[in-house]
Amino acid sequence: MESTEELKALKQENSKLKLEARLRKSLASELERQKSLVQEAKIEADGQRDKLQKASEQLSKYLSPQICEKIFSGAEFSTKSARKKLTIFFSDIIGFTTISEQMEAEDLSNFLNFYLTNMCDIALRYGGTIDKFIGDSLMIFFGDPETKGAKEDAAACCDMALEMLAFLESNQQHFQETYNFPEKLEVRVGIHNGLCNVGNFGSAQRLDYTAIGRAVNVASRLEQAAPKNSILVSSTVRNLIKNKFETSSPIEVKAKGIDKPIASYVLTKITSESKKVTKEIDGFKLEYDPQKIDRKTLLKIIDEL
DSSP states (O other), X not given: OHHHHHHHHHHHHHHHHHHHHHHHHHHHHHHHHHHHHXXXXXXXHHHHHHHHHHHHHHHHTTSOHHHHHXXXXXXXXXXXXXXXXXXXXXXXXXTHHHHHHTSOHHHHHHHHHHHHHHHHHHHHHTTOEEEEEETTEEEEEESSSOOSOHHHHHHHHHHHHHHHHHHHHHTHHHHHHHHOOOSOOOEEEEEEEEEEEEEXXXXXXXXXXXXXXXXXXXXXXXXXXXXXXXXXXXXXXXXHHTTTEEEOSOEEEOOTTOSSOEEEEEEXXXXXXXXXXXXXXXXXXXXXXXXXXXXXXHHHHHHHO
């Protein structure tokens, strides 16, 4: 009787152990399955992240970084616009249509990519919003979506324009040797500051972030009237940057679609530290800045004295 009870107890214990073993095996199998699901989810998440990263990189080639940042931050976009004071920049390669007809298609494409890439790199360093390319022309503005103030925005735009001209001047040989550019590259630049409607314009299917208004038209007309390899700024811009930059005598620009002549100035260079010259002879002291007065005028003043 006792051995029967022991046998029964052993059988029960054995069954219990088998059940525990099956449970452990089942639990181990479930853990492995969960690990596999987690790993698959991680791989899928990494794949989606890579896709999103690639999409972001591709999108940034079509839109300004400021707009891309807004999109990926989850900001809401609508067809509403705002009235803001912007500094608007236009540039254009002189005679590019004629020049392009003399170039091979591959050289032309490679040149434009190099030219526009470097112009945009310079613009982004100064905080400009790249609005659009119109063939070889560029439209850039300062003041939206971010601004440092009217004076700072205008100064940044002028700094940008001067660096662009310097870059082009230093790369003339590269253009000819690498892209068989048939002649010296020459550009015109126009800059104006004024009120614009800026924001998203378009339809529910497609929006274009841009600036429109009279101020944009004025900047475009100034670019068309600018001398070769020069920057023509409006009187509004000149008043904003006059303590930092030098400009020419006023030039009146009569532009189609603009009711009154546009007072404009050629931007020459950044004002450097004063280089005044002082001459003192027998109690007579003369101080002048050779950058601001020519020799003929100086001699005339001395004669009068």
